[in-house]
Amino acid sequence: MKKKYLVLLTVILIVINGCDIFNTNFDDLEDARMYEAKVITEAPDNPALLKIMTWNIKFGGARIDFFFDGWGDEVLMDEDVVIENTQNIADYINDFQPDIILFQELDIDSKRSAxxxxxxxxxxxxxxxxxxxxxxxxxxxxxxxxxGRMNSGNAIMSRWEITDAIRIALPLIDQDGLTQYFYLRRNILKTKIQIGDNELQVLNIHAAAYSKDGTKKEQIDIFKGELDDLNTEGLLFVAGGDFNAIPPNSANWLEEGFPDRPDDLGEDYEVEDYDLTDMIEFYADYHPDLPPDDYILYEEASDYLSPYYTHSIYINLPQEAGYDPEIIDIDWNRKLDYLFTNNETGWIANSDSTHQDTRQLSDHCPVTVKLEW
Amino acid sequence: MKKIIIILVFCFVMLSLSAETAIWSKGTTDVLPQGRWEVGIFQPLSYGLNETTELSTFALADFVMPNITLKKFWKNMEGWKFTSKHSLLYPSILLNIIAKEGALGILPDNSKIPHIFIISNQFMLSYCYNEYLNIIPKIGFSVALVSGDSDFPTIDMPFVYNRTSIYHENAMFNVGLDLRGNITPKLEYLVDIDKFIMDKEYCEYSYEHKAIIIWKINRRFALSGGYKLSYSDYPSRLQKSTNIIPLIDLQVGFK
Structure with missing residues (x-):
């Protein structure tokens, strides 16, 4: 009898998967969706330098406690809240004036973000x-x-025209068919940007957060492969995103050691243990936004208080609303967001910034760095 | 007031002087013969109460969404048959069940579901051009009576949004046209198109079209198959999608 039901379930899953009734699937290689501002602001033909930013903006959810955070119960935001949060993000961008931004977790048509x-x-x-x-x-x-309805993903924005943009599908986490059908499909967004007479390749990734089967490493390796191909062709690139991986010389790296995991956090939101080798080849072959020596300086000196951490899922600081004095103070506690280039001379020295003053805008902060052009 | 009631009663009596019954008559202006039961996997359990009246309910759904429909044949006027359908539905129990965390959580766990009573009224005319073609225009409206605290989102799902947006909008109108007829004595076709007018503020519309073949195997069984297509507005500004689903059903009849 059980076998019958299994066969029936399998048939249903095959039919559902084959029909793609809910439009969740992608081809391995697809054109990206292109956008243009309503009013085009003139950009310089030959800028002296490029300001690059990467930012996981948590779909404009700011610091609302969502159900998937492990302790909140919010699911859907009202439109005015989303507009206010997105405007705050835009205001921050306007203050810093980046030329190119790599976004992760940006919603274009999701019920959760109205x-x-x-x-x-x-x-x-x-x-x-x-x-x-x-x-x-x-x-x-x-x-x-x-x-409900969901459309969230990676984006690249630029002051100059994006002449080509493709979505490269990445391997999926090993899950049961039904969960996988509705689950996230990670990708690389690969673009070409024409700046004056020259072309810049810009690549963006948001690697798996909750894989426990090595998929994240596989995704990161494919991204590295894309960069290697460009490098071999002699093309200049800027690449980055949210790798969900920590630097290879991190002192704090054991999962149970991170002070932002509530006791009742569900299994679905447990990340696999960080592996110090995840990012090692990027650091070896290309120029990171932050030199590893600078990174480790603060981490060794002051546990979990580095100015270079880019992510925290939970805040418990005396100045925050809902502060609980019984719980250890928690702020940014790991670096997951990076920018790399194969530019011969690397980034402009000491031009990197980790913008931890954006604590109220997202659970990630932007990372910026400048490139001589 | 008395005059109005007398006129209405007179009209009802005049209209009820004729009867038109048929088996496997779901979606037509005919009602089931007195004492006959019909039920399908995806069709309601229907019962011919008398020669002009049919009662139906989605029996399995009754535990979580009590519902009842009365279908009344009124009059055959020189080839034009006139029938109306009146339904009462209470979806609040089901909405509370699907407001949950995890899989099948169609609504957020923190939703506040009020008491909702839906009253639907449909009016159908049918003109028999010949045995191969019946033309059935229809028009209807639904109202929602809502009581209690309400804080839950719309269900923006194809084929569902247009039927459930009334929980928030309190009123909905629909118009449609069915074409129906025999292909052979045992095979019948049905092609229809319906328009739902959902939101008065944003003028949201939804169109549905279906085409099915009904195989009337005998008095006991009927099998139908085809497709249903939806083209609909949703609250999303980017979404105006077309969706299609297969339709298949086995119906069983008694008496």
């Missing part, structure tokens, strides 16, 4: 003119936790 198209919103609210978007979580309806 269907605000954050791609168009940010383009229209900043001096960035062009955008390319590659969805990493798309479904007409996610029948779980009240999420």
């Amino acid at each position: 269907y605000v198209d954050q791609m168009q919103y940010i383009l229209d609210a900043t001096e960035l003119n062009y955008g390319a978007y590659a969805s990493q979580w798309k479904a007409d309806f996610v029948p779980s936790d009240g999420l």
Whole structure:
């Protein structure tokens, strides 16, 4: 009898997968969705330098306690909240004036973010003119936790025209068929940007956060392979994103050691133990935004208080609302976001910044660095 | 007031003077013969109460979504048959069940579901051009009576949004046209198109079209198959999607 039900379930899954009723699937290689600001702001033909930023903006969710954080119960935001949070992100961008931004977790058509198209919103609210978007979580309806329609992904925005943009599919986490059908589909967003007479390759990744089967490393390796191919061809690139991996010389790296994991955090949100080798080849072959010697200086001197950490999922500081004095103070506690280049002379020395003053805007902070052009 | 009631009763009596029954008559202006039961996997359990009245309910759904529909044949006027359908539905129990964390959590766990009563009224005319073609225009409206604290989102799912947006909008209108007829004595076709007018503020519309073949095997069994297509507005500005689903059903009849 059990066998019968298994066969029936398998047939249903095959039919569902084959039909793609909820439009969740992608081809291995697809054109990215292109955007343009309503008003184009003139960009210099030959800038002296390029300011590059990478930022996981948590779909404009700021510091709202969502159900997937492990302790919150929010699922859907109201439109005015999303607009306010997205405008705050745009304001920060306008203050720093980056030329190119790599975004992760940007929503264009999700119920959780009140269907605000954050791609168009940010383009229209900043001096960035062009955008390319590659969805990493798309479904007409996610029948779980009240999420509903979802379209969230990676994006690249630039002051100059993006002449080519493709979405490269990455391997999926090993899950049961039904969960996988509705789950995130990680990708690399690969673009070409024409700046004056020269072309810059810009690549963006958001690697798996909750894989326990080595998929994250596989995704990171594929990204590295893309960079190696460009490097072999002699093409200049800027690449980065949220790797969900820590630097190879991290002192704090054991999962149970991170002071932001509530006791009742569900299994689904447990990350695999960080591996110090995840990023080692990037550091060996290309120029990171932050030299490893600078990174380790603070981590060794002051446990979990480095100015270079880019992520925390939970805040418990005396100045924050809802502060609990019974719990250890928690702030940024790991670096997961990076920028790399194969430029011969690397980034402009000491031009990197980890913008921890954006604590209220997302659970990641932006990382910026400058490139001589 | 008395006059109005008398006129209404008179009209109802005049209209009820004729009867038109048929088996496997779901979606037509005919009602089931008195005493006959019909039920399908995806069709309601229907019962011919008398020669002009049919009662139906989605029996399995009754535990979580009590519902009942009365279908009344009124009049055959020179080839035009007139029938109306009146339904009462209470979806609040089901909405509370699907407001949950995890898989099948269609609504957020923190949703506040009020008491919702949906009253739907459909009016259908049918004109028999010949045995191969029946033309059935229809029009209807639904109202939602809502009581209690309400804080839950719309269900923006194809084929569902247009039927559930009324929980927030309180009223919905629909118009449609069915074409139906025999292919052979045992095979019947049905092609229809419906328009739902959902949101008065944003003028949201939803269109549905279906085409099915009904095989009336005998008085006991009927098998139907085809497709249903939806083209709909949603709260999302980027979404105006077309979705298609297969339709298949086995119906069983008694008496």
